[in-house]
Amino acid sequence: MGFLRKIKYDHRQCPDDDNGGPVSVNVSIVVSNVRSVSEVTMDYSIEMFYREAWLDPRLKYSKAKFKNKTEISLHESYSNFLWHPDTFVPNAIASKNPRKQSITHRSLLRFVYH
Template identity: 60%
Template sequence: VYTLELLYRESWVDNRLDYDKSFFRNKTELSLHESYAKFLWIPDTFIHNALTSQNPEEQSFSHRSLFRLREKGHILYSRRISVVADCPMDLTLFPFDVQVCKLGFESCKQS
């Protein structure tokens, strides 16, 4: 078992969100408040070998979530996550062993 604090980033395209940059002072990227998440389609990604995972509490300093909307509906989503994950270890060669612990990211619906 191991614990990680990580910044998770994911990007995808939602063509419905393509916008005319001339309406936004020719900006090619718009930052969206995290409250917009409830109006957007977001991939259902999860860590399959996580024993627990959680987002920091909303008002804490470490709570960071970011949405960026780029031209042609490109979305970048970043958030901080705490994860406790499973890692089977073989300690037969200890103290000369090497362990590799992986995180497995999957989609609930797209398997």
């Protein structure tokens, strides 16, 4: 938390790009396994990797304050204190049983570059 306090970061505020517009979020999905498919009910279960990447200019920092480091790796516990996109898919088909949708393993990796 010390890093975020030093730069007076507010995770509730959406970052702007360098021109004052909304930040661009790059998304990639890799389906690693199709576990089951029902042709009758058209249900399926997949394993996939989902990745989001963006640049938050508010996280720029002075290297002098951080022992001249050009990269800072943040622990997973920082995730709740960083802005992250509220991603949605506008043309997604609704699930018949949303309780069955789950992310069984969530891995977070956060880097801040100078």
